[in-house]
Amino acid sequence: IADQSDSKLLKLMEELHYADVTEIVHELGQDEGTYLIKLLDSNKTSDVIAELDEDVREKILENLSDKEIADELQELDTDDAADIIGELPEERQEEVIAQIEDEEHAAEIVELLRYDEDTAGGLMAKELVQVNENWNVLKCVKEMRAQAEEVTRVHSIYVVDDQNRLKGRLSLKDLLTTSTRADIKDVYIPKVDYVKVHDKAEEVAKVMSKYDLEAIPVVDELGRLVGRITIDDIVDVIKEEAEKDYQLAAGITQEVDAEDSILDLTRARLPWLFLGLMGGVGAAAIMGGFEEILENYAILFFFTPLIAAMAGNVGVQSSAIIVQGLANDDVKGSIADRLVKEMLLAMLNGAILGIVLFFFTWIWQDDHLSALAISISLFVVIIVAGIIGTFIPLFLDKRGIDPAIATGPFITTSNDIFGILIYFWIAKLILNI
Amino acid sequence: IADQSDSKLLKLMEELHYADVTEIVHELGQDEGTYLIKLLDSNKTSDVIAELDEDVREKILENLSDKEIADELQELDTDDAADIIGELPEERQEEVIAQIEDEEHAAEIVELLRYDEDTAGGLMAKELVQVNENWNVLKCVKEMRAQAEEVTRVHSIYVVDDQNRLKGRLSLKDLLTTSTRADIKDVYIPKVDYVKVHDKAEEVAKVMSKYDLEAIPVVDELGRLVGRITIDDIVDVIKEEAEKDYQLAAGITQEVDAEDSILDLTRARLPWLFLGLMGGVGAAAIMGGFEEILENYAILFFFTPLIAAMAGNVGVQSSAIIVQGLANDDVKGSIADRLVKEMLLAMLNGAILGIVLFFFTWIWQDDHLSALAISISLFVVIIVAGIIGTFIPLFLDKRGIDPAIATGPFITTSNDIFGILIYFWIAKLILNI
Incomplete structure (x- = not known):
């Protein structure tokens, strides 16, 4: 499309909303994107630049002179201008600000740069009536x-x-x-x-x-x-907040998206996977400690993935409900009340699932004692997992830490280890080994 | 607080914003809440009723007469009024509408009731200039x-x-x-x-x-x-959408919150737990099929929770990124491109984690062949899990199904089973059993 007829391109772009032009620039990439931005008048391109993803914008701004950037900022509201300047390397910030012609506008931007991005000051614009x-x-x-x-x-x-x-x-x-x-x-x-x-x-x-x-x-x-x-700035805050929580729950640390590089994605994903690996190694070590019962009760070992999975699932469910409740300010009552409620809930779920598992295992292995041991262990594991899943986010929140980090791999891993430990311990008790 | 002095209470409430009164009604519960609403003038209470949670509102409206409800609706914008009427039992809807004095308002509400809640028609209001x-x-x-x-x-x-x-x-x-x-x-x-x-x-x-x-x-x-x-209606849509996705990822089906009854919470959580149980039983059955290698290679069984956990974690990570990318419309390229990228990513993660696990297992058990078998299996399992996690949401999306259901327990469970199957299969191959 590009590189052909500038005037034709210009005409086409003029018809489009800046948000659509932004999408086009995203698809074109750095070089052609810069070309297009230089071609258009700064009235529209300033909005385009403000809408671009941070990483794409960084690359395009590298190709523009201080003066060109200053002209774009001139057209923008102070909040967007301050956000863009805040992303530039520090040496460049001053140079660009010095090039802004409207001194009042420049002074307002400098004022906004003082505030932390995540505060009202960082979100606000100076433009008002x-x-x-x-x-x-x-x-x-x-x-x-x-x-x-x-x-x-x-x-x-x-x-x-x-x-x-x-x-x-x-x-x-x-x-x-x-x-x-x-x-x-x-x-x-x-x-x-x-x-x-x-x-x-x-x-x-x-x-x-x-x-x-x-x-x-x-x-x-x-x-x-x-x-x-x-x-509109708040809509962005709400969306980012939701994405962050969602990614934390899925075990992704930094804000990444599907289009980021493999290296960035690895950096965001590997830490949680590593945590999971440690959990698995811990579980393996625990099972190694119970090796002596392997000969007579091999069946116990077959159900360890089930126990680990259920402990993880229940933990994630409980913590997700608490995390969401905390975010919406609708968690009422004391921690103790919450824990009692979750315990009752887990007992109900655990009883239903335990009974199903009992009959399955009994029919499969024709050994009602093993079946009983496995089912009762599952019942207890579900209760403990529910309590851990409820307690950790409430505890973190009380301490002023974002409870969202407690969901996902963190809960899953700790519940895996606790679950398997409890499982073997109870099974040994019931089977009298 | 309540039941003492009506006039004092009235004065206090008049000072408050309706959103704050709504919170108070939520805390008072059905009976006192209804009392308070009857006490206040309908100018404020109509907004309070519109802001209430659906289940609380249902109970309070039961205590109001058709005429009282109609008066409240009279004060509301057509979109909120239509939402409230839509929640009433069908017989009651007509009676309440018949009681609305302003016929134009009533006609507009009836028109809005025709539209599906999840469409533009269901969100819009008739009030405009x-x-x-x-x-x-x-x-x-x-x-x-x-x-x-x-x-x-x-x-x-x-x-x-x-x-x-x-x-x-x-x-x-x-x-x-x-x-x-x-x-x-x-x-x-x-x-x-x-x-x-x-x-x-x-x-x-x-x-x-x-x-x-x-x-x-x-x-x-x-x-x-x-x-x-x-x-403001769109902010609600965005929030609900985010909550729904978050809950699906955490394995919760219906929209529930921490304050719902144990029965409601069980209904929302049990289906996914049941799915997890089935997955665990499947995994146990697979392991039962490999029972003959238990004697010489018990260590393989110790690592099944690790394999299951890693397969689940990688699957959730991959699918979460795709689901979020689809929601933001920024997944580009074909399904094949995506899968290749995810494979490269999984190979990198898998290689790093596999090497760590190899050294750990080697040192622990002093058996480099088993260690090699377990590590290579982990490597392959991570790749397969990543591919499944990427493919399923893309596939569902192409078929017009909400890809968000693919995250959480669904991916976890299927990856558990695949993971353990692949694990034993590859381990057998390497160990020449």
């Missing part, structure tokens, strides 16, 4: 027109006092239906949800989705309005 | 004021022709900065993203988050504007 409580509606509308030029989408209009402290908000709807002579002081809504600049991104997401907000103002320690966060 | 292309800005502003009364939040103003077909949109910002005498025809933006009424909810979520939209119009088969979907 604010009015002083002492203005009247007419002045307000005038000022808003000027400010609105800069702001892509107007959500709420924030009302501040002379010290720039957030006082309340005005809706566009109200403004449409109020006399132009009224004072803002008399018409604004003094109740407004806000977040503090150092609040965690996750917290912001919770507040915004709980109250169904489309934008939320951000204030500093003194209550002064410093920025605003829009729902 | 629309203007005719033949009006001028002044008339437009006047009409908008009237319409805006009904609409909680104005996003875009949709422009339609005389046949109510969607032509484009107007932003409030443009309206603020345009002369009142201009014709809408000359100022509206003819490019507008929209979805069709039967599009899937997931698709709508993709479009809205790709293009960073805060609201999207919904059109019917003839291109006529029938409703609009706002981003």
Whole structure:
């Protein structure tokens, strides 16, 4: 497609939304992608650059001059511009910022760079519409027109006092239906949800989705309005959060996707596999310790994968429910209550599965004592696995550690080892070996 | 707290946001919750009812009369009202609808009830601001004021022709900065993203988050504007989608949470555990078939939990990456390309893990042939597990089945069985038994 007729290409691209152009750049790769971006005007390409995956963007920015990058950033909202600059090598950051013509824009970007990526400050943009409580509606509308030029989408209009402290908000709807002579002081809504600049991104997401907000103002320690966060950034936070938890549950550490290199994927996957290997070696060592019963009760060894699998599955189920409950803030009651409930649940599941396994093993091996030993062990293992799966994430959460790391291979591996140990121990007891 | 002083309680509740009142109702439970809802005015309680969890809402609505429910619905946007009515038993639906005083509102709710919950039609609300292309800005502003009364939040103003077909949109910002005498025809933006009424909810979520939209119009088969979907509903769709995938990966079938009853939780968890049991029994049967080598090579049996665990872990990792890639539409290339990549990746991981296991087993048992057999088997098992984990979700996706069901217990169980079969087969080959 590319390299043929620039004007034809240009025309085609102009028709497309920037998100579609972004997809095209992703497919073209570094060289042709850069070519395309240089070809288009910076109005659209700045959005394209903001939408690109981090690794692709890094490569394309390497091919652009400081000045070219600065021009692109000029077109972007401060939050996106700050994100992009934050990814550049440090020496380059200063050079690019120095090239931004609009000094106010540059100063705002520098301010945003100060905040941690995972906080409200890291998510917010400086672009917002604010009015002083002492203005009247007419002045307000005038000022808003000027400010609105800069702001892509107007959500709420924030009302501040002379010290720039957030006082309340005005809706566009109200403004449409109020006399132009009224004072803002008399018409604004003094109740407004806000977040503090150092609040965690996750917290912001919770507040915004709980109250169904489309934008939320951000204030500093003194209550002064410093920025605003829009729902589209929060949608990204929610998605990333969900992907991270999902990957942790599947035993993948870093954020990777199907298109990453084999080396990156190995780095993300190998640590958990290594943990699994250690667990398996541990299980093998335990079984080695019970070698003396192998001769008479070989059947016990045939069921070790079953015991390990069930211990792992029950553990993952229990921990997943807890992890999700914690994320949604709907885990109530004490840890003890939780453990009792999980124990009852595991007893019910364990009893059903134990009975099924008993009859199967009895029919297969015609040895009801072995069958009983295996089934009762399964019953106990399921209960212990459920308790471990419930306790670990609750414990981690109490200690301030992300409970999501407890799901997946971590639980599976520890439950494998515990499961097999308990299994042989109980079986020996019942069989009187 | 409750049952003391109604007026004090009322005052307290009035200060709170409906989302906070919802949390309080959740904690109070059915009886006191109903009491509280009857106490408050329907302006706030309608939002509370809309926010409640489905099971709590069901119980509270049982305690309200048809008329009371109808009054609550009157206050709600059509989409929320339709969702609530849709949950009522069928006989009751008609009675409640008949009690809604505003006939237009009732008609709109009935229309929305026709659509499947998981489609754009099921998500959309009828409340929107629309203007005719033949009006001028002044008339437009006047009409908008009237319409805006009904609409909680104005996003875009949709422009339609005389046949109510969607032509484009107007932003409030443009309206603020345009002369009142201009014709809408000359100022509206003819490019507008929209979805069709039967599009899937997931698709709508993709479009809205790709293009960073805060609201999207919904059109019917003839291109006529029938409703609009706002981003807050989409945030819910994204969250539910993520929770569903997470639970499937963890082996939980229905949507349950930590607060559900033990019976509900068992119903959601037992099927997958049963699958795991079958897998374990299968593995035991396979091992029973290799009983003759038990005497000389007992060590092979000690490593079956390790082999099963590694096969399961690798399978879950591979499938999770594919499932996530499919959900984000960024899996490129053919199935064959994917499988080759996964094979290379699995070979790298398998080689590293195999070498580690070889040295461990050699040192432990001082039998390099067994150690070699176990390690090479592990290597092959990892490759096969990776391929199965990659292939199954891609295959399901091609067939139009949600690939997320392939992660978790499904992959784990099938990989357990395959893994152990391959393991003994290769070990026998190497050890020349």
